[in-house]
Amino acid sequence: MEEYQDAFDDVSEITLLTQTPAPKGSVTGLPMERYFEAVEEWSGGKIKFDVSYSNAVAEPGEADDALTDGRLDIASVLPIYDPSEYPANAALIEAGFISDQSAIDGVLASNAWPNQVAFETDEIMQEFDDHGMVPMVPIYNSGANALFCSQARTSLGDIKGTSVGSGGQAQSAQVEALGGSPSSIPYTELYESLQRGVVDCTVASPTVAVLGGFLEAAPFVTIDPQAGFGLAPGALAFSKTTWDGLPLVAQQLLWDRLDIFVGSNVDDKIFVNNAQMADDVAKFKGGIQAFDEDARAKLQEKNEELLANLAKTEAVADGAAFVQAMQDANDEWNATVAEYGFEDVGYAEFGAWFAQNKDSIDLTEYTAAVMEILSEHRPS
Incomplete structure (x- = not known):
């Protein structure tokens, strides 16, 4: 820190415009808040952030436009909201169901392997560049997605005919495979x-459920470690301009302190919201x-079909190689996080486990390990 602060002695003060997705101090916004605080401290106060809360500057689907028109300098963006503009990003995002969906190891691996693939895929990096953005963390999620319903729905019979909020093409196809009727609803309108009963259920992460406050209306959660839904993760990106x-010293510091964001996204946000x-x-x-076995089997069957279709995607030069790269990276990171020795805790028991173990x-x-991926792209 002292070396960085010394390096900033002759640097003029820099103010960066940004926003977080939640009210100030909310656990959902903490990863960004703590990242900003670390950068400010390590720069000796030379880098400051003008923070707007609860997406006050731009709605999530418009944050990329705000980065290019000058309203924001750094923000979370959601390429999955506009797959026609970000087809390669969308292909990576929609394969998120291949991740282990468990409450601890699955969370860790699913926030690591997609970044490895993203940085190694020229088409994904080019999409960010074409839209005037520098991807800091190309993809991060808020935990596994679950089915949140007003009553218990675990079998095909339970789900048949229900209206289900979903985001992205993969999620919609999965909902249809289970017999539901998908409905595109921004997460800000889910509550x-x-x-009001506009939808019977929604596919969302625990983070979105807690942030949106809709568990009172939909307290029946179906989440299956063996059969996952597609995710709708974001990217932490910077305005290229x-x-x-x-x-250079500012670019390097902003990059080096991404470890705060990466760790906080899991520990302060996902784990806390899962609990x-x-x-x-x-x-x-x-x-x-x-899920009951019939629904689990149907979702797994649809996921295999979706993966086979992704191998034919024209969003990247070689779809089959792209899918193989994702599977290999997923396997690699599953093995890596298994070595950390965390307990295999189910979602129903996670609250009690976290209360007892959160300090350790x-x-x-x-x-x-994740920073090893990001550090390869550190400005120099």
Whole structure:
């Protein structure tokens, strides 16, 4: 820190415009807040962030435009909201169901392997560049997606005919395979839609459920470690125009402190929200269950079909090689995180486990491993 602060002695003060997706201090916004605080401290106060909260500057689907028109300098963007503009990104995102869906190891691996693939895929990097962005963390998620419903729905018979909020082509195809009717609803509108019965269920992460406050209306959660839904993750990106105008020492510091964001996204956000989900489900007299075998088999069958279709994608030069790269990276990171020795805790028990173990969770080794991916692209 002292070396960085000394290096900033002759640097003029830099103010960066940004926003977080949640109210100030909310666990969902903490990864960004803690990252900003670390950068400010390590720069000796020379880099400051003008932070707007709860997506006050731009709605999630418009954040990429805000980065290019000057309203924001650094922000979370959602390429999955516009797959025609980001087809290679969308292909990577839609394969997220291949990840282990478990509450600890699955969370860790699923926030690592997609970044490895993203940085190695020229088409993905080019899409960011074409849209005037520098990807800092090309892809990060808020945990595995689950089916949140107003009543227990774990079998094909339970789900048949239900209206289900979904995001992205993969999720919609999965909902249809289970017999539901997909409906595209921004996550900011899910609470009202569930409360008013516009939809019976929604596919979302525990983080979105807690942030949106809709567990009271949909306290019955179906989440299956063996059969996952497609994700709708974001990317932490910088305005290329702003980035290119920064001194090298500022670029390097902004890159080096991404370890704070990576670790906090898991420990402060996903784990905390997974625990809160379990507590809220109990409070609202719901339940957390896996799919019945018929629904699990149907979802797994659809996932195999989706993966086969991704191998034919024209979004990258070689779709089959792209799919193989994803599977290899996923296998590699599953093996890596298994070595960390975390317990195999189910989602229903996660709240009690986290309350007992939260002070002893050490993600140092994991964060360092993810930073090895990011550090290869550090400005120099």
